[in-house]
Amino acid sequence: MPSTFPLRTRRHWLGAVAAAAALLSAGAAQAQAKTIYIGMNGGTMEKAYTQYVFPAFEKLYGAKVVVVPGTSSDILAKAQANKDKPQMHVMFLDDGIMVRAIGMGLCEKQRPSPALNEIYPAARFKDDMASGVSLGMTGIAYNKKMFTEKGWAAPTSWMDFADPKFKGKVVFQSVSSSSFGLHGFLMFNRIQGGNDKNVEPGFKAWPEKIGPNVLEYIPSSAKLSEMVQTGEAALFPLTPTAVAALKVKGIPVEYAQPKEGSVVLMVGQCVIANNSEPELAQKLAEFLLSPLAQANVLQYGSQIPTNPKAPAVGEGAAQVAQISQWMKNAVTLDWESINANRPAWNARWNKTIEK
CATH class of the missing domain: 3.40.190.10 (Periplasmic binding protein-like II)
Structure with missing residues (x-):
């Protein structure tokens, strides 16, 4: 259908749209300026989170999540070396190493949230200084x-x-x-x-x-x-x-x-003490305990949820059932x-x- 706008009007309208788009783009870029660094194992775990979990958080909060890959020992060493001026905001550590990190004063208390209340009691570290994100x-x-x-x-x-x-x-x-x-x-x-x-x-x-x-x-x-x-x-x-x-x-x-x-072997997460984005880091820690996030890492990364409300279907449901069986004689x-x-x-x- 031919346009009924005069050429001059169309040009003015298109210019206004372009200007509005530029403003929106600038606003989005400003919102994207905040970057959260999270230390965790690379490989399958990193892939599952970066492809199927972090994008939803980034869209929700206008932030960017960047993974610092490494073993639990690597991540702990990085956090300890930068204790006075943390380079990371959240870190994943195996449970035993997480207990050590808490003892070193590297973690801050996770604030109350519905998701924190939903996870298994055994997945809540003492005084909520950390929380389990996956069981195994x-x-x-x-x-x-x-x-x-x-x-x-x-x-x-x-x-x-x-x-x-x-x-x-x-x-x-x-x-x-x-x-x-x-x-x-x-x-x-x-x-x-x-x-x-x-x-x-x-x-x-x-x-x-x-x-x-x-x-x-x-x-x-x-x-x-x-x-x-x-x-x-x-x-x-x-x-x-x-x-x-x-x-x-x-x-x-x-x-x-x-x-x-x-x-x-439980993988725990903690918000790193004295980090530069405490509010956003707490929101990420809360988000990672949500049924949606945990269901996605179960489906795409075979990570067993600590939140029993995470929906499990097909192979995921079978995995959860099998883990529950093996947990009966786990030490x-x-x-x-x-x-x-x-x-x-x-x-x-x-x-x-x-x-």
Whole structure:
């Protein structure tokens, strides 16, 4: 249909629209000026959050969320190094390391919210200084392709790591840098007669029992995908969530729940104390506990929700049900004792095991 506006009027109208658009654009750019930095594990977790969670928060609050990737130990070290002038606003840490961060004064109390009230009581850290964003446990993962080819039965015990048939085929994450490695060692220590305060039995028996089978001690789980595909890794500590993420990539791995129990591993979040955007950081922490956010990371990142109101369908529902079953014999560690002794354990591990 031909326009009924005179040319001059149309030009004036288009100019006004352009000016309004420019003002809106400038306003949006100003709103986008606030950037929130969040420390968390890279890989599948980072991808799930950056693609399916953070965009909704950014749209809601006119902010930008940038991930600082790293292991829990890496993120803690960054937060500690910049304690007086934090470079991050929120951080994700494995539960044991989060307890340490709180003790260092790196976290501020999370403010009350409906979402905080909805999460499982066990996911609320003492005094609400942090909150759990996903539930899981460390058990045993194995190379399904190799096990099938060799005719091996699926593992059933932490002591399978000491089976001579796995000589040169065990890959273990370093106790000094990985929760997975620490969990595996502490369960072995318990079987040897130790506890979370006394690791002497574990350190004494490791060089004779599991040590000879270890091909490599790795700082994180990043290399596992490659080591499974090349046929180097048969057995390693890992979570069902991490196993699911590898399977999505076509890596032939399976999870096995040890008869002695897996180790509860919750990923917690805290708002970093003295950060430059405390209000926005608190809003992000609250948003990440919401049913919507948790449902999306379950669906796209296999992260098990801490908010029971998060809808779970299909494979997600099956995962939640399976985790609930495995949680029945999962072991909770004494993190206060562990954190008090861990620096000495790390030094001993590096000197006597990973020498």
